[in-house]
Amino acid sequence: MPVVPLREIVDRAFAERYGVAAINVVNDLTLEAVLAAAVQERAPVIIQTSVKTVRSIGRDLLFAMWRELTAGIEVPVSLHLDHCPDRSVISDCLRAGWNSVLFDASALPVAENQRQTIEVVAEARSYGASVEGEIESITGVEDGVGSDDEARRQSLPVALEFIRATGIDVFAPAIGNAHGVYRAEPHLDAQRVSDIVAAQPVPIALHGGTGLTGAQFSDLIARGCAKVNISTALKVTYMQANLEFLRGAEERGAWDPPSLFASVRGAVVDLAAAHIRRFGSAGKAW
Secondary structure, three states, X not given: OOOOOHHHHHHHHHHXXXXXXXXXXXXXXXXXXXXHHHHHHOOOEEEEEOHHHHHHHOHHHHHHHHHHHHOOOOOOEEEEEEEEOOHXXXXXXXXXXXXXXXXXXXXXXXXXXXXXXXXXXXXXXXXXXXXXXXXXXXXXXXXXXXXXXXXXXXXXXXXXXXHHXXXXXXXXXXXXXXXXXXXXXXXOOHHHHHHHHHHOOOOEEEOOOOOXXXXXXXXXXXXXXXXXXXXXXXXXXXXXXXXXXXXXXXXXXXXXXXXXXXXXXXXXXXXXXXXXXXXXXXXOOO
């Protein structure tokens, strides 16, 4: 199964009402581990890279890692640039081979956001790539992008006009979700997902998935959230697995980096596989 545009993955998930894990990776180990989990579970997966990760690893090296690790892969996969407000970075990543981008112009007035998103969609189409759009900031800062202040939600007609005018493939509405670790139980406006989908059947992206309950995931996926973002959970798992192993290594006085890498990889595989199963996408590879 070759690498495919994000739209091909999410359209099927939307039609069949399961969720596809969209997991932010931070290096080669996490990239390989998430892909391994998808193959293990026979599931599609979306690999997400933040602008911070693209810059820290380097665009060309990161894409070379992706190309090597997905050569001959047996499940549908897509490479997505997450929350990017910088048009030049979007253009660079599309040229390099990313097949999906989230143009995050939520800080702009809706009209200007819409105008620029139309341009980004046209650019992405020239590469056969997909585009995710949003008109409201998702609460919380992720990899240096965003704000802890909750944005005002736009009306349903404004959201629908944005979706129709831009031709985006995925829409990310604010529904009370947040990036990072929830400080209190979130109060989700699930009905907003249903209202958007009923009026304009477009796959919805659920941001801020880390910390939601299984029941919340199931309800939102059934309403049309076909792309489910996981970022904080991977970062926490990755760093805690490193910390746990290193504490043990210190106690034993045994310092073996390959064993550290294998232990952390196993933790990341388990995390990704658990989310894939929770979202109902296990066994959905085609």
